[in-house]
């Protein structure tokens with residue numbers, strides 16, 4: 001059991017013992033606590049429900065939860081936008097938006113995250129025409145490391161090309177504490193979900209057609225059986241003709257915010273990399289061979305393959321390229337390190353960029369090479385937080401800011 005005062009992430013592999021924990025209700029409270037921390041020379045880290053499995057949120061100083069700043073503040077049905085508060089859970093967000101006839105364009109595998117936490121790491125679902133959640137943030141406000149409230153994107157009348165917006169879309173909480181987010185949404189809509197169990201060879205043969213003909217499709221591969229679970233999500237009436245041969249496991253229709261996310265009772269550790277889209281799945285094939293030859297006995301769970309549309313957020317791992325993602329999932333009670341360490345170089349060789357909220361071993365020297373606008377992000381980060389009030393040790397390492 002963790003000692004009292006310890007804050008632990010969802011899977012239990014990351015924890016910290018902050019000297020203070022605070023749950024502000026207003027932006028002015030957030031600004032005040034950042035100014036005080038700056039004056040005292042201590043660190044402030046924002047946290048959501050801590051579903052990340054790397055030490056992004058950890059601090060020995062002040063941990064700020066936005067869980068009391070929740071809800072949809074206003075919507076514009078014509079423009080299909082909404083202004084929402086940072087601590088709003090994705091589930092609650094879906095429900096509140098539906099009451100106003102609106103919906104998020106896409107969601108990830110679960111809806112347990114808070115909107116600011118999910119957006120800050122580039123959380124994504126699947127679909128070649130669907131961007132990650134960060135790309136749907138078109139404006140907002142943050143309290144920077146100087147304790148100032150700064151609008152960006154449409155909230156600053158600067159539009160979606162605003163460099164501060166493109167930095168804030170995937171910021172790891174290193175530019176400031178988001179206190180309001182303006183989201184580009186869709187009309188509320190229903191989705192039809194079918195999960196098929198089939199052989200992996202059929203999926204490999206038909207992957208290009210699957211991703212072209214479904215609004216959203218992904219698949220799990222089960223290393224021990226070589227079976228795959230293909231999840232297809234489409235608006236009713238727009239389903240493709242082609243369905244996998246095999247067993248139909250799930251067949252549901254409902255509002256998108258209920259149909260996309262899953263319940264995850266079993267905890268797991270995860271490594272996920274974003275790779276250039278390759279319909280031949282060469283990286284997956286290499287990983288499959290490696291798992292079958294070296295890890296099949298130890299791998300307790302499955303491998304997940306998804307796609308994401310390209311975007312232009314500075315630190316988005318879908319920056320500038322249509323993307324496919326491969327995730328290794330391992331039950332949290334089983335060893336994961338040797339397995340992840342052995343596969344990770346395959347991701348590097350295939351041009352992969354790691355998910356910011358999941359296990360990986362990279363630091364600034366490698367990451368800088370992966371992001372064409374890395375230095376622009378650095379410059380904006382230094383303007384927003386010159387003293388590093390928002391930097392913990394882990395962020396200093398991955399952002400290459402050890403000297404601050």
Ligand SMILES: Cc1cc2nc3c(=O)[nH]c(=O)nc-3n(C[C@H](O)[C@H](O)[C@H](O)COP(=O)(O)OP(=O)(O)OC[C@H]3O[C@@H](n4cnc5c(N)ncnc54)[C@H](O)[C@@H]3O)c2cc1C
Pocket residue numbers: 010011045046047048049050051052053056057066086087107108109110112113114115116117118119120121122123124125172173174176177178179264355357358
């Ligand atoms: C079961 C499970 C399923 C998952 N499924 C997916 C998936 O399908 N797709 C995917 O891409 N990822 C997925 N993830 C990863 C997850 O979406 C990300 O790690 C996400 O960032 C977690 O959100 P959170 O709200 O828990 O934030 P936290 O983990 O608490 O924080 C994440 C980051 O956001 C920052 N942050 C939090 N609040 C603010 C704020 N107000 N202002 C600025 N920064 C802030 C934190 O400092 C930290 O850097 C999954 C994780 C789990 C455990």
